[in-house]
Amino acid sequence: MANIHKDYYLTEVDKAPETIYCMHDLMGEQDISAHQHLKGQFLYTEGGVVHVSTAQKTYFLPARHYMWIPPGVVHSIHPSSADVTMRNLYFPVEADENPFYAQKGIYPVNDLLLQMIIFSNRWSGDIDQTDKSSYRFALALKAILPEVSLYKLPLALPYAKDKRLASVINFMGENLSEAIVFPALATKFGLSERSLSRLFQGDVGMSFIQYLTIQRMMLAVQLLLEDKMSVKEVASMVGYNSIPTFSTTFYKTLGVRPSEYVKMKGVLGLDTMLA
Numbered sequence: 001m002a003n004i005h006k007d008y009y010l011t012e013v014d015k016a017p018e019t020i021y022c023m024h025d026l027m028g029e030q031d032i033s034a035h036q037h038l039k040g041q042f043l044y045t046e047g048g049v050v051h052v053s054t055a056q057k058t059y060f061l062p063a064r065h066y067m068w069i070p071p072g073v074v075h076s077i078h079p080s081s082a083d084v085t086m087r088n089l090y091f092p093v094e095a096d097e098n099p100f101y102a103q104k105g106i107y108p109v110n111d112l113l114l115q116m117i118i119f120s121n122r123w124s125g126d127i128d129q130t131d132k133s134s135y136r137f138a139l140a141l142k143a144i145l146p147e148v149s150l151y152k153l154p155l156a157l158p159y160a161k162d163k164r165l166a167s168v169i170n171f172m173g174e175n176l177s178e179a180i181v182f183p184a185l186a187t188k189f190g191l192s193e194r195s196l197s198r199l200f201q202g203d204v205g206m207s208f209i210q211y212l213t214i215q216r217m218m219l220a221v222q223l224l225l226e227d228k229m230s231v232k233e234v235a236s237m238v239g240y241n242s243i244p245t246f247s248t249t250f251y252k253t254l255g256v257r258p259s260e261y262v263k264m265k266g267v268l269g270l271d272t273m274l275a
Contacts, residue, residue: 012125018092019127020089020127021125023087024121026083026084037072037090038072039090040101041069041089042066042089042091042142044117045079045084047085049222049225050077052077054074054104057159059155060157062153062221064114067105068103068104069104080226101142107145116144119137151255155218155221156214157215157218159204160204161203162199164199165199179239217254221254231246231259234246
């Protein structure tokens with residue numbers, strides 16, 4: 001399956017440079033190895049979360065969000081469960097494009113964009129200008145992205161290059177349910193607080209608190225969507241003793257409360273609408 005996906009991406013998407021390519025696919029448990037396209041990629045998924053890895057960062061794509069991947073960006077895709085379905089549109093580069101299309105990002109999907117994604121389910125493969133209505137509709141979907149994508153979801157974490165910091169980050173990720181206190185963390189790894197703080201800022205461009213918060217929110221989203229835990233259970237699993245504090249942090253990160261996020265997923269009805 002993985003080799004089929006790899007050949008598929010490398011040959012079919014860019015085979016006809018002027019077309020918009022559309023693909024809907026149940027991923028199963030297969031990762032899609034590192035690859036790139038000459039076209040820009042609109043990626044929407046349902047059925048679970050997806051990690052998209054580039055040379056610099058790992059992006060976390062949850063329900064009711066899409067990712068824009070510019071042309072030429074080498075990336076791999078890793079589904080969290082066998083139930084994940086990808087819905088992709090690949091667009092050729094146009095002259096004088098909006099700078100929006102040159103940047104990687106994850107954005108919420110509003111109702112208008114969701115309806116357009118649902119409509120695209122009838123397409124498969126190349127859409128060219130001989131099919132004027134479909135081609136224009138697909139172009140319209142692309143054209144509205146800068147207008148409706150006003151908030152970039154900050155669920156992406158850079159890789160640590162320094163081996164000391166990589167060890168610290170791995171430890172943090174394995175102990176998100178525990179209270180992780182910065183002074184104790186520095187001591188555990190034989191570093192001063194000042195040195196560890198400098199490592200975070202210099203290597204990954206984030207503070208310890210910023211990195212830990214994103215780690216916790218990534219896990220929280222996954223637990224809410226896949227394990228169907230209560231908000232109280234998830235808060236505890238990601239290291240929050242206070243549900244209001246967890247809810248506020250979640251809101252500041254994703255733009256909705258955790259209870260609203262779970263309801264939002266249920267409202268989509270995508271399993272039947274897009275089947």
